[in-house]
Amino acid sequence: MNREIIGAIVSGLLFGAGLAVSGMADPIRVRGFLDILGSWDPTLVFVMGGAVLVMGLAWIVQGRMSEPLFRDQFSLPSKTDVDTPLIAGAILFGIGWGVAGLCPGPALIGLVLVPSSAVIFVLAMLAGMYIYQITMERK
Amino acid sequence: MLGFPDAMPLEGLVGGIMIGIASAIMLLGAGRIAGISGLLTRTAGMGSGGTPRKVAASFIVSLLVGALVVQLLSTGVVSRYPGAASLVVGGLLVGFGTRLGSGCTSGHGVCGMSRLSRRSLIATPVFIISGMITVAVMNFMGIGQ
Numbered sequence: 355m356n357r358e359i360i361g362a363i364v365s366g367l368l369f370g371a372g373l374a375v376s377g378m379a380d381p382i383r384v385r386g387f388l389d390i391l392g393s394w395d396p397t398l399v400f401v402m403g404g405a406v407l408v409m410g411l412a413w414i415v416q417g418r419m420s421e422p423l424f425r426d427q428f429s430l431p432s433k434t435d436v437d438t439p440l441i442a443g444a445i446l447f448g449i450g451w452g453v454a455g456l457c458p459g460p461a462l463i464g465l466v467l468v469p470s471s472a473v474i475f476v477l478a479m480l481a482g483m484y485i486y487q488i489t490m491e492r493k
Numbered sequence: 494m495l496g497f498p499d500a501m502p503l504e505g506l507v508g509g510i511m512i513g514i515a516s517a518i519m520l521l522g523a524g525r526i527a528g529i530s531g532l533l534t535r536t537a538g539m540g541s542g543g544t545p546r547k548v549a550a551s552f553i554v555s556l557l558v559g560a561l562v563v564q565l566l567s568t569g570v571v572s573r574y575p576g577a578a579s580l581v582v583g584g585l586l587v588g589f590g591t592r593l594g595s596g597c598t599s600g601h602g603v604c605g606m607s608r609l610s611r612r613s614l615i616a617t618p619v620f621i622i623s624g625m626i627t628v629a630v631m632n633f634m635g636i637g638q
C-alpha cells in the first residue's frame with residue numbers, strides 16, 4: 355500500500371470521527387443552524403470555525419512546502435473565476451441541504467448510523483451526481 | 494449554551510478541530526483537498542482527472558469506519574432523519590448542485606475558505622443563505638416537519 359493511501363485512510367478515519375462527535379450527523383441540528391427565523395442552533399459555527407482555524411494554519415505550512423509528505427506534488431484547485439455554474443451549483447446544493455438537513459459527509463456516515471434512512475439520501479445524491487455527469491460534463 | 498438551549502458548542506469545536514486536522518493530513522500528506530463531494534464522485538467512478546479512485550475510495554470507506562468507532566465508543570450518535578420525500582429531493586439537489594458548484598461544505602466551506610479562495614468565499618455564503626431561505630420557506634408553508 356502506498357503512503358498516499360495510508361494518508362487518505364488516516365484522514366478519512368479522523369474526518370468521520372470528527373463529524374460524528376460534532377453533532378453534524380443529526381439533520382435536525384443542521385436544519386436548526388439554517389433556521390435563523392426560528393430556534394437557531396449555532397453549533398455548526400463552532401464546527402466550521404474549529405476546522406477553518408486548523409486548516410488556516412495548514413495552508414500557511416503548505417505555502418512553505420515544495421511537495422507533500424507522501425507524494426511528489428500538490429494537486430490543488432487553480433480556478434479563481436466566479437462563474438455561473440459555481441453560483442447556480444451553490445444555490446441548488448443549499449436548497450437540498452435545507453430540505454434534508456444533510457450534506458455529503460454527514461449523509462455518508464449516516465450509512466453506518468441510520469442506514470435505512472441514509473441510504474435513500476445517498477442513492478438520490480449519487481443519482482444527482484450522475485445526472486450532472488450525463489447532462490453537463492464537458493467531454 | 495446561554496440563549497441557545499440546544500447548542501453543543503464544545504462537541505462542535507472538538508469535532509471541528511478533528512475535521513480540520515483530518516483535512517490538514519489530506520493536504521500536507523497527500524497534497525489534495527479533503528472535499529467529500531469530489532472524493533465521492535471519484536469513488537463512484539465519475540468525473541475526470543483529480544484524485545485516483547483508490548485514494549478517494551480509501552478516504553470514503555475510512556470516513557464510515559471513523560464514524561462507526563465513535564458510535565460504538567459513545568452512548569450513540571444522535572441522527573434524526575426526515576421522511577423519504579425530503580431525502581430523495583434533498584439528495585438529488587445536493588448531488589447535482591455539489592458537482593455543478595465544484596464542492597460542498599468540506600471542499601468550499603472548510604478547505605477553500607481557509608485558503609481564502611475567492612470561489613469558496615463566494616460559494617459558501619451562497620449555499621448557507623440558500624439553505625436558510627429554503628428552511629424558512631418550508632417552515633412558512635408547514636412542510637418537511
